[in-house]
Amino acid sequence: MLHGFLASAETNWFLPGIAAAVAATGRRVIAPDLRGHGRSDAPTAPAAWPRDVLAMDQEALLAHLNLKDYDLVGYSLGARTAVRMLVRGARPRRLVLGGMGDRGLMEAGARAAMFEDSIRHGDAAQDPRAGRRVHAMMAAGGLRPEAMLGVLTSFAATSAEEIAAIDVPALVVAGQRDDDNGSVEGLAGMMPDARGVRVPGDHLSAVMEPALAEVITEFLKD
Known part of the structure; x- marks a missing residue:
């Protein structure tokens, strides 16, 4: 289970009860x-x-643990990372992409640019509210700005053809008010064996919704 940008496993998976x-x-x-x-x-x-x-x-963690039979769940940055793993050859049994849409995968630079501006400039960012929110999240998580900029530089865009080649059963899920990374339904429609689902909330609040834990566990039980 891979968490989102400026978050952690604790805040995305354990505190909301999803891991449990x-x-x-x-x-x-x-x-x-x-x-x-x-x-x-x-x-x-x-x-x-x-x-x-x-x-x-x-990939190194999977190899270290000698994991061959596993499901892969990601939220936001974690979903992007999961997709990049599949593009590079990973073969999970099932795939859950949370808080991610088509644009967020295919246009990696656009959202990264917003985060970079917020990290570098805070209140003076093009979107001051985003700048304040990002700085508050970094402070809460004890995150180093230079490292977060490093995360952004590592982003790689995924092509429509690469997404279409992801043929493992997939669940694409996001909050009803979350189009931060593009269309959930659009992304699900690009993959041969995926379905899109909406739960209450926006990009940040959806992880705290019991509905998210419910749809993930139900999908993984199939």
Whole structure:
């Protein structure tokens, strides 16, 4: 289970009860903090942030644990990372993409530019409200701005053809007021075996909605 940008496994999966709900179905939950986040290392050197490094980290974790039979669940940045893993050859049994739409995968630079502006300029960002929110989230999570900028530089866009080649059963889910990363329904329609679902909330609040835990656990039980 891969968390979102400026978040952690604790805030996205454990505090909302999603990890516990999945574990209650008899599954083992593995929820790492992504590079730069939570209790993981937060390097600031540019060399530590090559393209697709977050996906490569998770590939290394799968290899270290010798995991061959697993489901892959991601929210926002975690969903982007999960897709990059599949593009690079990962083959989970089932895939859950939370808080992610078509535009967020195919136009990696647009949202990254907004975050970069917010991280660098705070109140003076083009969108001051976003700048204040991003700085508050970094402060709450003890996140290093240089590391968060590193995350952004590692982003890679995913083409429509690459998305269409993702043929594992997939659930694409987001809040009813969440189109931050484009269309959930559009993304689901691009994959041969995916369905789009909406739950209450927006991009930040949907993880706290019991409905999100319910749709994820139900999908993984099939």
